[in-house]
Amino acid sequence: MKFKSLVKSMTKVGLGLVLSGTILVSCNDDDDNQMEIPSNQTIASIVTSTPAFSTLSQAVSKAGLGTTLSGNGQFTVFAPNNAAFEASGITSATLASLTAEQTKGILLYHTLASKVASTAVPAGPNAKVTTVQGDPIYVTKDARGVFVNGWKVNQADIMASNGIIHSIERVLMPASGNLVETAQGNENLSYLVAAVVRASQGNTNVANVLASTEGLTVFAPTNQAFIKAGFPTIASIQAADPAVLTSILTYHVVAARAFSSDLSNNQSLATVQGGNLLVSIGNQITIKGKANTSASNVVAPNVLATNGVVHVIDQVLLP
Template sequence: MKLKSMVKSMTKVGLGLVMAGSVLVSCNDDDDNQGIAPNDQTIAGIVTSNSSFSTLSQAVTKAGLGATLSGNGEFTVFAPNNAAFEASGITSATLATLTTDQTKDILLYHTLASKVASSAVPAGPNAKVTTAQGDPIYVTKDARGVFVNGWKVNQADIMASNGIIHSIERVLLPAPGNLVETAQGNENLTYLVAAVVRASQGNTNVANVLASTEGLTVFAPTNQAFINAGFPTIASIQAADPDVLTSILTYHVVGARAFSSDLTNNQALNTVQGGTLLVNIGNQVTIKGRTNSTASTVIAPNVLATNGVVHVIDQVLLP
């Protein structure tokens, strides 16, 4: 399984909870955490000795990165604890299905090949930083703390002898492709994909815009959201007026990369369609269209694409 397919599969696992190469140094696949001393204060030693990082420790062992992360160098690791793995829908059983190389790619996406304390994180918002895996993460630092791809660092500056650890609230996954490819990889967004294809048969090639424009945010309605909005089947979408669909779809697109960390209560988001969306932040983040009677709930935030971010929502937004 290639990394791109694996990331799509891992993304589906995370979404299922709510809806149903660069390297650091040359590593041998036989490397593991064996031999790490109990009082080892390297990154690997701290992760191995801390029970709250036991799932991450399992991943480090499988990836063969124990020797690297306990060796010389200056590294930064954004480290998901057990709760972060669970919240991301990734279990020990999930990790067991991955190969060594796949696990290594995921872990290197959490790693920088230099030591970066929280005080040195660029303010951004969403400053682009290249990981040891080769793909970028997007970091923001403000009065609330540090955010990576929209997820909060819940414990910063855990000092290690060979670098620094920042505990983060979710597992980070590299983008599986552009915004269209990201939607195509999610079985809960097949109606949305059909709508994009049909809209592109009109005056605007919506698929090309979503695939090629840099820095967009898409609020992506689930299949059930389209059904509830009066599109009972994909055939009904395929029979709709392409230009009407274009107006609806572009109302779901914001012309800037906006992770959940960029959203504020009562914020008005300007859409590509020209209208605005109203953000409300309470126990959950909701997005309301101008003529919607109720707000839509963001049920899967911060799904990274190569040219933007997707937030899955449970209602179609109406201009």
């Protein structure tokens, strides 16, 4: 994949920030960020003239997409505002470190080659839509609004003369690989990777299942989560019974693509292991295993993989 190394590095930046605290996921409309913009401007003109899109404007300029987004074609752009870039852990300095080609790839992942108003967004859930960049996004429309890869459109239908803008709450990042490769690309998940490798030495090739099965959700415990669960070192994981690790790991896997927007309060999720997980949603999303005394926090939701989605959590889930 052309932008694989870029996406891995950007994912690490975002995860590093959210792992230092707890990410909040809100379903409320952000009325304070609603923008009134004349519809006779092009997409590029709206982005460059709107203060809330100044970081996006910097990215458009660096990518050399100003002329394209000022052209006569009809486009749809899912546009992160400044707050969305900040919440995603991407600063002006981060953008400055990228090449024009890398920046262009990220922006084209936010772009569709036709005008799609919010009323025309497929209900889904998680309808697969191909972007100009070539990789898919997953869109859902319901009574709460429109969601892309689990993230909410804060303001839909900003009309432009050559298309439409939907302001979105996070920067969208294309998948860096399958579920195993996604974990391998994050240094905070090295214990999980070791557990997958060790479990695969038993009767079930867990690594192969996670790498090749389409449409999975993995709740991925951090290294510290494994340490808290009684695996102080990677060596201790490598010495564990593969069958025990397989039971634990498959308890973290749901056989469906479930972004944060697909989760609801008091929802019961059936796992591949056979047991169930309990979802709670308040100021944040938590997941509780049957044998856990407390719930695990989702500290980094909606990390896209080519065959599913990863939610990073701060406790190992126990069946």
